[in-house]
Amino acid sequence: MKALSLEYFKIRRKRIWIMLTLFLAAEMVWASMSMSISISRNASNASWEALIFSISSMNGLFLPIISAIVVSRICDMEHKGNTWKMLMTTHTGRNRVYAAKYICANSLILYGVIAQAVFIVGFGWSKSISGDVPLSLLLQFALGTMLTTLVIIALHQWLSLTVRNQAFALCLGMLGGFIGTTSGLFPSGIRHLLIWSYYMDLSPITYVYNSASSYYVSGMPPMGLQIASLLLAVIFYSAGKLHNSKQEI
Amino acid sequence: MKNMSPPIVETQNLSKTYGGIHRVHNVNLAVQTGQIFGFLGPNGAGKTTTLKMLLGLIKPTEGKVKVFGKDLDRHRPNILNNTGSLIESPSYYGHLTGYENLKVMQRLRSLPGKNIDKVLKIVRLENHKHKKADQYSLGMKQRLGIAMALLAFPSLLILDEPTNGLDPAGIGEIRELIKSLPEQYGITVVLSSHLLSEIEQIATSVGIINDGKLLFQGTMQSLQAANKVTIRFKTPDPARAEKILQSQGYLPKVQGRQLLFTHLPDEEVSYINRLLVEQGLPVTRIEEQKKSLENIFLELTGKERSL
Numbered sequence: 001m002k003a004l005s006l007e008y009f010k011i012r013r014k015r016i017w018i019m020l021t022l023f024l025a026a027e028m029v030w031a032s033m034s035m036s037i038s039i040s041r042n043a044s045n046a047s048w049e050a051l052i053f054s055i056s057s058m059n060g061l062f063l064p065i066i067s068a069i070v071v072s073r074i075c076d077m078e079h080k081g082n083t084w085k086m087l088m089t090t091h092t093g094r095n096r097v098y099a100a101k102y103i104c105a106n107s108l109i110l111y112g113v114i115a116q117a118v119f120i121v122g123f124g125w126s127k128s129i130s131g132d133v134p135l136s137l138l139l140q141f142a143l144g145t146m147l148t149t150l151v152i153i154a155l156h157q158w159l160s161l162t163v164r165n166q167a168f169a170l171c172l173g174m175l176g177g178f179i180g181t182t183s184g185l186f187p188s189g190i191r192h193l194l195i196w197s198y199y200m201d202l203s204p205i206t207y208v209y210n211s212a213s214s215y216y217v218s219g220m221p222p223m224g225l226q227i228a229s230l231l232l233a234v235i236f237y238s239a240g241k242l243h244n245s246k247q248e249i
Numbered sequence: 250m251k252n253m254s255p256p257i258v259e260t261q262n263l264s265k266t267y268g269g270i271h272r273v274h275n276v277n278l279a280v281q282t283g284q285i286f287g288f289l290g291p292n293g294a295g296k297t298t299t300l301k302m303l304l305g306l307i308k309p310t311e312g313k314v315k316v317f318g319k320d321l322d323r324h325r326p327n328i329l330n331n332t333g334s335l336i337e338s339p340s341y342y343g344h345l346t347g348y349e350n351l352k353v354m355q356r357l358r359s360l361p362g363k364n365i366d367k368v369l370k371i372v373r374l375e376n377h378k379h380k381k382a383d384q385y386s387l388g389m390k391q392r393l394g395i396a397m398a399l400l401a402f403p404s405l406l407i408l409d410e411p412t413n414g415l416d417p418a419g420i421g422e423i424r425e426l427i428k429s430l431p432e433q434y435g436i437t438v439v440l441s442s443h444l445l446s447e448i449e450q451i452a453t454s455v456g457i458i459n460d461g462k463l464l465f466q467g468t469m470q471s472l473q474a475a476n477k478v479t480i481r482f483k484t485p486d487p488a489r490a491e492k493i494l495q496s497q498g499y500l501p502k503v504q505g506r507q508l509l510f511t512h513l514p515d516e517e518v519s520y521i522n523r524l525l526v527e528q529g530l531p532v533t534r535i536e537e538q539k540k541s542l543e544n545i546f547l548e549l550t551g552k553e554r555s556l
Contacts, residue, residue: 081342249307
């Protein structure tokens, strides 16, 4: 807990909250415009499912980049100030700091995901979308997004702490954003190999196209994918932690 | 008199190899409690690597480290609780103020908050504590690093080149601060430097390392005792003077127009002078020459060059 509270203390004046809020605001503005245009063209598009799907698909573009920036900001301060050796000369273990950084980064993204859920409810009410607020779908959306985030952050933390030049981590974030946006075009076999596609794959809403029509289907995301993402998070986190602990200072 | 208490820092055959090359080779250090131990050596001699091994920041290829009489491998957390350090450059979070940087350290080490103000005062940063560390001058950053190392008022303080980048006034301040630590706070100090003059002014004992090997270890007095006094006689005909003196059982070394003697008592200096003058050989100059610590250091390290 001490290491975690120190991580929050250390990111003061880093403006991570503001950056995160601005990025999310941009995403929300984009989503609002896109949904408003869609509803104005066809009133039947005003559904909670469409709204959640829209945010999930945009997350494929935004969250890899946001995650890369957040993790990079949290890890880079240790490189810049040569503070690893200072931390290692206290009894706080390197693994504890690693875990604190991981939890801190995930909690920041969780704040973003909660803000998205609030936006979905607010936007739905403002557009008078029929039906009750789908709390279960919103919860599944948040869970699916966070499961993907656990993997992405584990991967980024490994990279950001290993390579001092954060340009690499940010490039990976942008590449992830590109893959997350275009993943819907890939066959599922390939898509499931790319973790950035999981923002959509673990969303409770899917959009089904067939020759005659297209429609939204809601339901629990595949359990296999959920387990796979959890396993990937554990693998990336453990590998990163092990690699980091073996590095000489 | 020999200090019989166990050393506060002790290494046994400490070695570190990188790519088959010894950076530190069989170093046996022994630092006694209350000492200011100067670890002297040219750049790249293995000082930082040794100090890092003392803190467990890097693992030795061979050998053991004992601090406070305890094995570092097995008791590292306990040892670190009682050790402060500044290795290479100071560590700090540039976006945080000096005070906040110390706050991080204070919370990490679970220390009382009042220690922060105390160390800020010691390193004279109390008027700059609310300034971001990024805006500090090099000297202020160095002082912040020392403050962080001092924060716990540890029993052992390990400082790697603590005056690096400081101006002469800053060097003087840090020197006086380090010198006061054993007496005022009971802190044993191990500090490294490549500057002999610095070690000469601060340290009570010294270890000289070169190419990873410890060449000398002992008190500053014992290092100075290794200093041989040479007496030089200058005369216009040194060859004849040598013959005269050889006939009297002396074996001077001729160097240009000078005759060199080592370990010559005052009475013999006067006797040789009289002897040469009586033989009609004028003695134009008699000089006593002491080898400076720098020359001893250069001789030991075999580096007759700027360090």
